[in-house]
Amino acid sequence: DVKVTQSSRYLVKRTGEKVFLECVQDMDHENMFWYRQDPGLGLRLIYFSYDVKMKEKGDIPEGYSVSREKKERFSLILESASTNQTSMYLCASRSYSNQPQHFGDGTRLSIL
Amino acid sequence: GQQLNQSPQSMFIQEGEDVSMNCTSSSIFNTWLWYKQDPGEGPVLLIALYKAGELTSNGRLTAQFGITRKDSFLNISASIPSDVGIYFCAGQARGGNNRKLIWGLGTSLAVNP
Numbered sequence: 001d002v003k004v005t006q007s008s009r010y011l012v013k014r015t016g017e018k019v020f021l022e023c024v025q026d027m028d029h030e031n032m033f034w035y036r037q038d039p040g041l042g043l044r045l046i047y048f049s050y051d052v053k054m055k056e057k058g059d060i061p062e063g064y065s066v067s068r069e070k071k072e073r074f075s076l077i078l079e080s081a082s083t084n085q086t087s088m089y090l091c092a093s094r095s096y097s098n099q100p101q102h103f104g105d106g107t108r109l110s111i112l
Numbered sequence: 113g114q115q116l117n118q119s120p121q122s123m124f125i126q127e128g129e130d131v132s133m134n135c136t137s138s139s140i141f142n143t144w145l146w147y148k149q150d151p152g153e154g155p156v157l158l159i160a161l162y163k164a165g166e167l168t169s170n171g172r173l174t175a176q177f178g179i180t181r182k183d184s185f186l187n188i189s190a191s192i193p194s195d196v197g198i199y200f201c202a203g204q205a206r207g208g209n210n211r212k213l214i215w216g217l218g219t220s221l222a223v224n225p
Binding site: 004040041042043045048058090092097098100101102103104105106108 | 115142143145147152153154155156157160162200202204212213215216217218
């Protein structure tokens with residue numbers, strides 16, 4: 001079974017802090033994704049990576065950056081956290097483009 | 113970004129009833145996926161569809177890839193309390209955006225025991 005592990009289930013940070021969300025997958029998948037999920041808005045893609053050191057903007061990249069230095073790890077960075085970034089963050093991975101994405105359990109991030 | 117039209121938005125049913133939900137798109141897709149999300153968890157893949165007209169079952173769940181390639185439906189037969197959750201459809205087209213999934217907003221299912 002595919003295992004996608006997000007480093008924290010719950011996280012509380014302060015406005016202006018730099019925040020790192022980590023995601024690790026154990027299936028040697030090529031592609032990895034970061035989404036945020038808000039009530040009534042569904043899943044919105046922030047960034048994705050189709051290979052090591054490669055990244056592409058999703059639909060809502062503003063205020064975020066990502067890092068993929070190793071194939072198994074994809075990090076989401078909030079450069080200067082703001083209250084409107086309070087949300088559920090979901091990481092996903094897949095082997096290649098026409099295969100399903102597999103999700104981690106999510107990180108519920110609160111910015112105070 | 114683009115979104116799929118998923119309906120109904122929510123359902124409240126009695127245990128034992130059958131459930132049907134669907135997704136439509138203005139674009140042609142080559143892949144349709146159905147996921148379920150339990151409260152506080154990440155979405156879990158239920159069924160993946162790769163060919164127009166394909167009908168696939170997973171236990172009490174059945175999903176179909178529409179012939180026009182612009183729609184898909186998911187049926188749940190004889191619902192039970194653990195079916196409660198949010199069900200999402202997602203589609204993927206071949207071509208320039210072939211690495212991204214397009215998502216529906218979800219169908220929230222409540223089951224009365």
